[in-house]
Amino acid sequence: MHDLIPKQGDGAVAERAMQALRRSFDAENRDKGGVPDPTNHFVTKWRSNPFTRGSYSYVKLNSGGPAAFDDLAAPLADGRLRFAGEATFFDFQGCVHAAYESGVRESSAIIAQLADLAGLSPKL
Ligand SMILES: Cc1cc2nc3c(=O)[nH]c(=O)nc-3n(C[C@H](O)[C@H](O)[C@H](O)COP(=O)(O)OP(=O)(O)OC[C@H]3O[C@@H](n4cnc5c(N)ncnc54)[C@H](O)[C@@H]3O)c2cc1C
Numbered sequence: 001m002h003d004l005i006p007k008q009g010d011g012a013v014a015e016r017a018m019q020a021l022r023r024s025f026d027a028e029n030r031d032k033g034g035v036p037d038p039t040n041h042f043v044t045k046w047r048s049n050p051f052t053r054g055s056y057s058y059v060k061l062n063s064g065g066p067a068a069f070d071d072l073a074a075p076l077a078d079g080r081l082r083f084a085g086e087a088t089f090f091d092f093q094g095c096v097h098a099a100y101e102s103g104v105r106e107s108s109a110i111i112a113q114l115a116d117l118a119g120l121s122p123k124l
Pocket residue numbers: 046054055056084085086087094095096097098099
């Protein structure tokens with residue numbers, strides 16, 4: 001469907017979506033004249049939007065597998081620059097829980113680093 005957008009425009013995408021809805025729901029709504037036309041439509045363009053350039057992370061075939069996520073998560077500057085986010089957590093890639101878990105991972109590491117600097121043992 002995504003490749004249809006630049007070629008045929010938003011109207012064609014909306015029409016395809018309506019065809020799918022009508023296939024599924026026209027019969028049970030026949031007494032009301034079937035699924036009505038939409039009053040408007042909005043087509044998201046995650047792939048071409050310069051602020052997103054895609055919807056969520058994935059690893060291309062033969063390009064590293066789970067290790068690619070670990071590479072993105074690798075801290076820099078002796079652990080003073082750290083990275084969280086969905087694309088850094090392989091187990092739940094593509095999901096909000098990956099973003100959440102990565103935040104827990106990084107904040108725990110920061111607390112441990114600060115405790116280490118202060119000579120304390122963190123209670124996590
Ligand atoms: C269409 C769609 C449907 C989805 N559906 C689901 C779902 O049903 N369930 C689910 O669990 N997950 C879903 N997801 C995935 C989920 O939204 C992401 O996994 C999650 O938002 C990732 O969180 P994040 O904090 O890693 O990144 P983001 O939420 O992308 O946050 C990154 C933030 O950084 C900001 N940013 C980027 N560059 C800069 C910069 N240079 N300077 C300052 N700020 C910057 C961005 O504006 C953004 O606010 C969906 C995603 C999409 C696109």
